[in-house]
Amino acid sequence: xxxxxxxxxxxxxxxxxxxxxxxxxxxxxxxxxxxxxxxxxxxxxxxxxxxxxxxxxxxxxxxxxxxxxxxxxxxxxxxxxxxxxxxxxxxxxxxxxxxxxxxxxxxxxxxxxxxxxxxxxxxxxxxxxxxxxxxxxxxxxxxxxxxxxxxxxxxxxxxxxxxxxxxxxxxxxxxxxxxxxxxxxxxxxxxxxxxxxxxxxxxxxxxxxxxxxxxxxx
Numbered sequence: 001x002x003x004x005x006x007x008x009x010x011x012x013x014x015x016x017x018x019x020x021x022x023x024x025x026x027x028x029x030x031x032x033x034x035x036x037x038x039x040x041x042x043x044x045x046x047x048x049x050x051x052x053x054x055x056x057x058x059x060x061x062x063x064x065x066x067x068x069x070x071x072x073x074x075x076x077x078x079x080x081x082x083x084x085x086x087x088x089x090x091x092x093x094x095x096x097x098x099x100x101x102x103x104x105x106x107x108x109x110x111x112x113x114x115x116x117x118x119x120x121x122x123x124x125x126x127x128x129x130x131x132x133x134x135x136x137x138x139x140x141x142x143x144x145x146x147x148x149x150x151x152x153x154x155x156x157x158x159x160x161x162x163x164x165x166x167x168x169x170x171x172x173x174x175x176x177x178x179x180x181x182x183x184x185x186x187x188x189x190x191x192x193x194x195x196x197x198x199x200x201x202x203x204x205x206x207x208x209x210x211x212x213x214x215x216x217x218x
Contacts, residue, residue: 001164001167002185004159005159005160005161005162005182006161006185008160009147009162010147012082012150012158013147013150015083015086016081016082016083016088016146016150017086019083019086019090020085020086020088020092020142021093022090023086023087024090024092024094024097025097025132027050027051027094028093028098028100028101029097030047031094031098032102032123032127036109039119047094050091051091051094055091055092059088059149063085066084067081067084068156071083077159081150085146085149089142093139096135096142097131097132097135099135100130100131100135101127103130104127104134108122108126108127109122109127111126112125112126112127133204137200137201137204141197144194147189150162151186162182165179
C-alpha cells in the first residue's frame with residue numbers, strides 16, 4: 001500500500017510539475033515581452049490576475065473546488081489532483097521564470113532583433129534557453145515542494161502516500177507507526193531529490209566558472 005501510494009504521489013507531482021512549468025514559463029514570457037515591447041498589456045493583466053488569485057488562496061480550497069465542482073463528473077482523482085497542483089504551481093513557477101528572464105541582459109533582445117529575428121524567434125532561440133537554464137535549480141526545488149505538498153490530496157479521498165496511514169490505522173488501530181513509515185518514505189524521496197538538485201547546482205556552477213575562464217582567456 002505504501003509503494004502504491006508513493007507511486008501515485010510521484011505521478012501527481014510529475015504531471016503537476018509539467019503543467020506548472022509550461023504554464024509558468026508562458027506567463028513569465030508574456031510579462032517579459034510586454035515589458036520589452038509593450039505589445040501584450042491585456043494578456044499580462046490576465047496573467048497577473050491569475051497569479052494573484054492562485055497565490056492568495058489556499059491550495060486545499062482550490063483542490064476541493066476542482067474536485068467537487070469543476071471536475072465533479074470525472075472519477076480520475078489522480079489527474080484532478082495533478083491538474084490542481086499544476087495550476088497552483090504555475091503561479092509560483094511564473095515568478096521563478098520571471099526572475100530567470102530578467103537575469104538575461106537587455107541587449108540580447110535588441111541584438112536578436114537587429115539580426116532580423118522576430119520577437120518570438122528571439123525569445124525561442126536566445127532568451128528562453130538561457131532563462132530556463134538560469135531557472136532550473138529553483139524549478140527543481142519547486143518539484144521537491146510539490147512532492148510534499150501533494151499530501152493534502154488525501155482530503156478528497158485520493159490514495160497517495162499521505163492517505164495510506166489513515167487506511168492502515170482504520171484496520172490496525174495503530175496510529176504511530178503508520179505515520180512514521182510514511183514520514184520515512186517522504187524523507188527518503190526528498191533527500192534523493194535534494195541530492196540531485198545539489199548535483200545540478202554544482203554542474204551549473206562548474207559550467208559558469210569554465211565559461212568565465214574562457215572569457216578571461218580571450
